[in-house]
Amino acid sequence: MAIILKSREEIAGLREAGRIVAETYQLLEHYIVPGVATLELDRRAEQFIRGRGARPMYKGYHPPGHPAFPGTICVAINNVIVHGPPRKKQMLREGDIVGIDIGAVYDGWVGDACKTYAVGAVDRESSRLVDTTRECLELGIGESRVGRRIGDIGAAIQRHAEGAGFSVVREYCGHGVGRKLWEEPSVPHHGKPGTGTPLRPGMVFTIEPMLNAGGPATRLLDDGWTVVTADGSRSAQFEHSIAVTERGPEILTLP
Numbered sequence: 001m002a003i004i005l006k007s008r009e010e011i012a013g014l015r016e017a018g019r020i021v022a023e024t025y026q027l028l029e030h031y032i033v034p035g036v037a038t039l040e041l042d043r044r045a046e047q048f049i050r051g052r053g054a055r056p057m058y059k060g061y062h063p064p065g066h067p068a069f070p071g072t073i074c075v076a077i078n079n080v081i082v083h084g085p086p087r088k089k090q091m092l093r094e095g096d097i098v099g100i101d102i103g104a105v106y107d108g109w110v111g112d113a114c115k116t117y118a119v120g121a122v123d124r125e126s127s128r129l130v131d132t133t134r135e136c137l138e139l140g141i142g143e144s145r146v147g148r149r150i151g152d153i154g155a156a157i158q159r160h161a162e163g164a165g166f167s168v169v170r171e172y173c174g175h176g177v178g179r180k181l182w183e184e185p186s187v188p189h190h191g192k193p194g195t196g197t198p199l200r201p202g203m204v205f206t207i208e209p210m211l212n213a214g215g216p217a218t219r220l221l222d223d224g225w226t227v228v229t230a231d232g233s234r235s236a237q238f239e240h241s242i243a244v245t246e247r248g249p250e251i252l253t254l255p
Contacts, residue, residue: 001183001184002184003176003183003184003185003197003203004176004178004183004184005200005201005202005203006178006202006203006204006243007202010109010178011202011204011243011245011250011252013106013107013108013109014109014110014111014177014178014204014241014243014252015243015250015252016106016107016109017054017104017105017106017107017109017110017111017252018111018112018113018241018251018252018253018254019111019253019254019255020049020052020054020104020106020111021102021103021104021111021112021113021253022111022113022253022254022255023048023052023255024045024048024049024102024104025100025102025113025115025255026255027044027045027048028041028044028045028100029117031044032092032098032100032117032119033092033119033120034091034092034093034094034119034120035091035092035093036091036092037086037087037088037089037090037091037092038073038075038077038084038086038087038090038091038092038098039071039086039087039088039090041073041075041086041100042071042072042073042075042086045072045073045102046059046072049072049102049104052104052106053106054104054105054106054111055104055105056071056072056103056104056105057103057104057105057110057111057112057181058071058072058073058074058101058103059071059072061181065224066224066225067223067224067225069083069085069225070085070086071085071086072086072102073086073100073101073102074099074100074101074114075087075090075098075099075100075101076098076099076100076101076116076235076237077090077092077096077097077098077099078096078097078098078234078235079228079229079232079233079234079235080099080226080227080228080235081169081172081210081212081218081227081228081229081235081237082099082101082172082210082227082237083101083225083226083227084225084226084227085223085225085226092119093119094119094120094121095119095120095121095122095123095126096118096119096120096122097116097117097118097119097122097126097129097130097234097236098116098117098119099114099115099116099117099235099236099237100114100115100116100117101113101114101237101239102114103181108179109178109179110177110178110179110180110181110241111241111252111253112177112181112206112239112241112253113206113239113240113241113253114208114237114238114239115238115239116130116133116134116236116237116238118130125213125234126213126234128164129166129211129213129234129235129236130236132160132161132164132166132211132236133161133166133209133210133211133236133237133238134238135160136156136157136160136161136189136209136211136238137157137207137208137209137238137239137240139156139157139160140153140154140156140157140189140207140209141207141240141242141249141251142156142249143155143156144199144207144242144244144249145199145244145248145249146199146200146201146244146245146246147198147199148198148199149193149194149195149196149197149198149199150185150186150187150188150191150195150196150197150199151188151191151192151193151194151195151196152191152193152194152196153174153187153189153191153207154187154188154189154190154191154196155190155191155192155193157189157190157207157209158189158190158191161189161209161211166211166212166213167211167212167214167215167216168189168190168209168210168211168212168216169189169210169211169212169216169218169235170188170190170216171218171227172208172210172218172227173186173187173188173189173208174186174187174188174189174205174206174207174208174239175187175205175206176203176204176205177204177205177206177241178204183205185197185203185205187205187206187207189207189208189209189210199244200244201244201245201246202243202244202245203243203244204241204242204243204244204252205241205242206239206240206241206242207239207240207242208237208238208239208240209237209238210235210236210237211235211236211237212229212231212233212234212235213233213234213235214229214231214232214233215229215230215231215233217229217230217231218230239253240252240253240254241253
């Protein structure tokens with residue numbers, strides 16, 4: 001599948017979708033506290049997204065071999081890496097870390113992002129994991145320039161993560177984004193500098209490093225969606241949608 005380069009007008013559409021995702025985070029941040037059910041966060045997110053004239057990207061998504069995803073948001077608490085469905089009886093607890101992944105479609109364009117939050121006061125290692133993952137995203141964005149390659153993004157992330165004593169999840173990557181949630185190119189969060197597809201103006205993709213406090217191995221639960229760390233260690237993720245431009249990388253998922 002070929003990489004679809006986006007025009008300025010198309011990037012503007014992606015920016016509008018991304019803004020709705022970013023503003024959904026601004027709403028949810030007030031409710032990420034001990035005692036709140038993840039299904040309540042999901043309800044508020046869906047209500048806000050639909051109120052902005054958009055629709056949830058993930059709800060009802062039904063790829064081959066998976067059941068339809070039931071929620072507007074994906075929830076990743078502690079040892080969950082990605083794709084956890086929100087649940088009525090799943091409560092946030094003091095000391096948890098929780099990743100919230102949000103996708104929205106506006107006027108046919110997709111916005112996609114993820115943030116990991118501390119619920120109340122967390123232990124030092126969890127805080128360091130979250131901070132390092134955010135820094136990895138920032139380093140990956142910094143490499144998203146004309147003349148660089150996909151491998152430069154992954155190499156920068158891997159170097160920083162492993163230098164801090166954390167591991168990088170291999171099975172799940174960033175991806176192109178546009179009219180569809182998953183387009184080319186794939187964007188691994190590990191790699192070698194100077195390798196992979198050259199970055200060109202008009203490329204739009206997500207960077208979404210997932211770091212584990214233990215080993216990088218993953219395990220899929222019986223619900224067909226939830227991915228956890230194989231060793232039970234905690235995991236964190238941050239994600240933005242990025243456009244490569246002549247002026248440098250532009251983050252599209254900002255308020």
